[in-house]
Amino acid sequence: MKLATVAARLDAYEKLMRLDKPAGILLLLWPTLWGLWLAARGAPDWRILWIFLMGTVLMRSAGCAINDWADRAFDPHVERTRSRPLAAGDIHPEEAVLVAATLALAAFMMVVWTMNVLTIALAVVAGIIAAIYPFTKRFLALPQAWLGMCFGFGIPMAFAAQTGAVPALAWLLWAANIFWTLAYDTEYAMVDREDDVKLGIKTSAILFGRHDLAAVAACYALFVGVMAAVGAWQHYGPLYFAGLAGGGVVAAWQFSWIRDRSREGCFQAFRESHWIGFMVFVGVVLDTQFPRPFG
16 A cells, blocks of 8 residues: 555656656757757767756756646646646645755756856756746746747757857857747647636737737747758758758648647647757757868
8 A cells, every 4th residue: 555655656746747748858958959069069078968968857847846836726727737746636735846946956956066157157047037937927928938938048058068158159049949939839828728718827829819820830930040040150061951951841740730729739739849859959960970061
């Protein structure tokens, strides 16, 4: 009986941290890896890489826990979230806060013990932005843009850790990632739109209304456009652009899932969005490993 109880608790904590749903980890990870590989010109410090990998998992898990705590009054009334451990009463609110604080502290201490002052300062800023995000749907019409700031902050941190500086290139990549996040998280928000309207929650899907598909397409186009401009400015080679084109194909394919705005189709599009980041990362890795014919 005791073993069964322990197993149930561990399962609840796993679901609280979304370790059973790794898509969110990948959406946070790929932009960080773009930044790390480009900052290091294809040869990142493997110690830094390991720390960023661990930090991504820890911070995403912490973010999920604090998000569920912030939404504890909303989630029981939303079809997609009512079975989450906190909403279902399997975990107490205080436990969620403790889990989030422990994970965030662990991630921060890894940075403090191993990174330079600039990276530590950026980690503090990233933590503040991440802590504010769960509450933005109460007062921001476009909380997905704030999420984009959170999910892309690994880019300037990667540059700072690898080179000790954050050049304009890092901030342009960060801006591109905001557009990407706006696209895929609007798809995510489309899943809950009917419930969110009833609860008075603000999301991009509600803001864009009947223009939601056009807005998603525009955000994807802006993401690809900024990334292409970065590639042209930095004289990246054809393999970089091939990876970016592959990501664009995946983005275009998603419209076969979201065009009827069904919950299932929109959720499927969101879950598969990490492949866009993966395609871009493959292009970055290949471009930094093979000689470029130009530039």
